[in-house]
Amino acid sequence: MDGMLSQDEINALLAGMDTSGGGDAGGGDAPADASADAPADAGGAPSGSSGFQAAEIDESLLTDDEKDAIGEVANISMGSSATTLYSLVNQKVNITTPQVELANWNTVLDNYEKPCVFIQIKYTVGLEGTNILILKEHDVMVITDLMMGGDGTNTDGEVGELQLSAISEAMNQMMGAAATSLSTMTGQKVDISPPVATLLDMIDDDPSEISDFLTGTFCRVTFKLQIGDLVDSTLMQLYPVDFAKSLKDTVSADGGDQSEAPAEAAPAPAPAPAAPAPDMGMPAQDMSQMGMPQMGMPQMGMPQMGMPQMGMQMMPQMMMPQMMPGMNVQPAQFQSFAGGNPAMAAGENIGLIKDVPLEVTVELGRTAKAISDILDFAPGTIIELEKVAGEPVDVLVNGKFVAKGEVVVIEESFGVRVTEIVQ
Missing domain, CATH: 3.40.1550.10 (CheC-like)
Structure with a gap:
């Protein structure tokens, strides 16, 4: 009553442990077996898995x-x-x-x-x-x-x-x-x-x-x-x-040859700042007569210092003819988003999934009933549909209404002859 165990109860519990553990030797073996199994459980797959143990990520x-x-x-x-x-x-x-x-x-x-x-x-x-x-x-x-x-x-x-x-x-x-x-x-x-x-x-x-x-x-x-x-x-x-x-x-x-080719070709034109004068077939001082550096020369007062600036400005233009043969230049092509024919696009897309099976359902008719009427259903109950006798049945593909048709009999099976496609 006070929550304390008597000596007899303690002896009974100890006797039960010895019996289940199989004696002192058995009791000593049990923890060893449990500890041997523990790493396998800890390192294995998640609970409920097939037991596969993944290796560590290298x-x-x-x-x-x-x-x-x-x-x-x-x-x-x-x-x-x-x-x-x-x-x-x-x-x-x-x-x-x-x-x-x-x-x-x-x-x-x-x-x-x-x-x-x-x-x-x-x-x-x-x-x-x-x-x-x-x-x-x-x-x-x-x-x-x-x-x-x-x-x-x-x-x-x-x-x-x-x-x-x-x-x-x-x-x-x-x-x-x-x-x-x-x-x-x-x-x-x-x-x-x-x-x-x-x-x-x-x-x-x-x-x-x-x-x-x-x-x-x-x-x-x-x-x-x-x-x-x-x-x-x-x-x-x-x-x-x-x-x-x-x-x-x-x-x-x-892709390495193509990516490295421009890098190797780039240093070749670099040491040629003085090349423009010989290529153009005229001495350096004659270039000042072309009128190109006239705006900078009076301000600086040193015609000789204007020459390297002009040479540097002309270098990109002179390097381009040398680099162009090694480049693969193509006109950009962009998809047109205007003036397209939606019907044509839809026809192209449907061709990609022609082999996908779809569920075709033929619906004879529908009606609405109260829950009380549905609870009264029994074998022999006649349910009147909203469709009139002889009216075409509806053909649905994946639950979507696509056509109308009339019921026919093919040998021993029912069939539907499509009479109208719903747009």
Whole structure:
């Protein structure tokens, strides 16, 4: 009653501990076993995972210069991808400057919303390697709804085969544009295989089943993705470290000759300040008769000091003919935003998603009933619809009214003959 244990109760508790621990020797072994298991639990994957234990991140695998180069390549590639995504969703798309860092599977689990969609892309021509794009489930629902003609707000439910097929096609177009940009940078053809999209829970998934490089340290490139007012999220791209290094080396090797050529050619004209007089075929004092330095000479009172100034002013003009042959000069091309045909543009966009399956529904009619009437429903109840007998039925595609038709019978199945397309 006073909260104190009697000696008999203490003896009973001690006896119970000896019985469960198997004696003094057993009691001494139990803590050792528990302590042996503790590091495995502490260093393993999060609770509820497949038991995969990620290795520590090796920060020495990439230097700061390599990270900057990889970020620049990713920035140019995603710039092309953003333009392609704009044409698919007809919304302003902004993909910000990337952040490049080394990561492992645990850091991806900690920093990204679950479940999410993994899109795996393999390079087949020009480059050898694999990269993975990770999108949040909500972002995929918004993008696919916009691709199918919606307003981007139909995001209820889970990602299904329809959404995975649509986002795979979108990523195919986006990464195809990125491959074209890489072709320009590397000077060789770059091509990809069709992307494969998968909805993953991540916590219960073994990364080795997704891709082998996810079991160690890999390169993670993070972008800020904005689509109109509908999406303000994060897009993640994962590279194997070896592929990231080869990508940086390939771009640097192919672009190095062009970038170094002007730097080597620039010092050549520098020691030629005195060259204008011989090139123009007249002595230095004769240049004062051209009338060009007349405004400066009376004020200075020293004609000889006016000559170097004029020579320096004329040098850029004289250097340009020497540098022009080594430059690749092309006229700027800009997209026209006026005078376009919206119908033609829509026809071009729809061609990108012709293989995406859509749900077609034929609606015989509708009616409105009070809750009390619905509670009285029983087998045999007749419900009168608002449509008149013989009136055309409505054909809906993904819930949107697109056509009218009449019901027909094809052997043993019902069918609909389209009689009118709703504009």
